[in-house]
Amino acid sequence: xxxxxxxxEKPDRLYMVTGGRGGADEPSLDSVAxxxxxxxxxxxxxxEHAAVLRLCARPTAVVELSAELGLPVSAVRVLLADLLDTGxxxxxxxxxxxxxxxxxxxxxxxxxxxxxxxxx
Amino acid sequence: MLSNAFERTRPRQTWAAPxxxxxxxxxxxxxxxxxxxxxxxxxxxxxxxxxxxxEIRPLSTEEVMTQAGTGxxxxxxxxxxxxxxxxxxxxxxTVDATRVLYLFGAPGQKRFWFLWEQLFxxxxxxxxxxxxxxxxxxxxAVDRLxxxxxxxxxxVNRFGPGPSLDRVRTALDLSDDVPLLECDARRRESxxxxxxxxxxxxxxxxxxxxKDPT
Ligand SMILES: Nc1nc2c(ncn2[C@@H]2O[C@H](COP(=O)(O)OP(=O)(O)OP(=O)(O)O)[C@@H](O)[C@H]2O)c(=O)[nH]1
Ligand SMILES: [Mg+2]
Numbered sequence: 418x419x420x421x422x423x424x425x426e427k428p429d430r431l432y433m434v435t436g437g438r439g440g441a442d443e444p445s446l447d448s449v450a451x452x453x454x455x456x457x458x459x460x461x462x463x464x465e466h467a468a469v470l471r472l473c474a475r476p477t478a479v480v481e482l483s484a485e486l487g488l489p490v491s492a493v494r495v496l497l498a499d500l501l502d503t504g505x506x507x508x509x510x511x512x513x514x515x516x517x518x519x520x521x522x523x524x525x526x527x528x529x530x531x532x533x534x535x536x537x
Numbered sequence: 538m539l540s541n542a543f544e545r546t547r548p549r550q551t552w553a554a555p556x557x558x559x560x561x562x563x564x565x566x567x568x569x570x571x572x573x574x575x576x577x578x579x580x581x582x583x584x585x586x587x588x589x590x591x592e593i594r595p596l597s598t599e600e601v602m603t604q605a606g607t608g609x610x611x612x613x614x615x616x617x618x619x620x621x622x623x624x625x626x627x628x629x630x631t632v633d634a635t636r637v638l639y640l641f642g643a644p645g646q647k648r649f650w651f652l653w654e655q656l657f658x659x660x661x662x663x664x665x666x667x668x669x670x671x672x673x674x675x676x677x678a679v680d681r682l683x684x685x686x687x688x689x690x691x692x693v694n695r696f697g698p699g700p701s702l703d704r705v706r707t708a709l710d711l712s713d714d715v716p717l718l719e720c721d722a723r724r725r726e727s728x729x730x731x732x733x734x735x736x737x738x739x740x741x742x743x744x745x746x747x748k749d750p751t
Contacts, residue, residue, distance in 0.1 A: 447658075447659055448572070448641075449570035449571075449639050449659070450570070451569070472560075475562035475565055476565065476567050476568070477562065478570055478629075480596070480598055480627055483599075484596035484597060484598040490598060490599070490600045491600060491601045509568045509569065524740065526571065527736055527739055527740045528740075529633050529636060530632050530638055530661075531733065531736045533630055533631065533633065533638070534630070534729050534736065535733065537590065537725065537726075
């Protein structure tokens, strides 16, 4: 089942979902940070939060949440900020890296990537 | 205005038709994600490459960018903070029990080029796709990647007869150490070979976290 509560909603809905926050001013999670649910969705929860928790029963990248929920990445980041605050989800690989710092990889990672590609 | 953000861009490709996705969740053990970005001019085959090599049906999403006072909108004389919505697509390849690789197809339209820099952040490296009919479209990509010190390879997506690789290297003013190869983005083995070339390049260019004795 596609967790897809927002597709048919009006634009105002997104404003409500994110409480009017969001966009480039938020300190941002990496687009491939892996989000993991740490608790079950509960009935009193905002439905978008519950949808995130369901999707994140297994580790799920921020961009995949965005695609599954039909919400822009920036809106998903806002939802996640709430859930991270309350500990309902955790993020793996949360460290923001910059191009200048260089990629966060080591020779072993490159070797494993190479092996994975060769298996394709 | 956040409401702009709601104009969802549906996947344009037939293989990414809207509808319930058959999700393929990652294994519980996966704890780190890597990314490689595919850039290049409009219609050069970025989405095709993501699709040919991804192990999941490629997904499409969008990012909303706020531009405050500078950038593209400024050129149009718009004074206020504006948002731009850029669609991009991505796929993924499982590396091992703990690692997954994401491939991003950057949006190709000129007005989105400035957004690439955001996608570069945290990437292992990049693939620049070139259409030999419009080599100059890729010049900007090469320039930006060099500016950011992001390692990259250049792949000529052959749509038909065109100039030799040597001429492409000259036209793009590529230094000798940048790998340049041909590909057919529609073919999985060909796209895979491009990525393998990139990973070899990353390994040899020494941009790793390992201690370098020199
Ligand atoms: N003949 C040929 N056609 C190709 C090749 N790669 C892609 N195409 C076609 O070229 C068209 C554009 O490809 P896309 O993958 O959408 O290009 P893109 O770079 O993602 O385009 P934008 O995202 O709009 O910039 C599609 O119709 C593809 O089927 C190729 O290697 N050879
Ligand atoms: Mg595309």
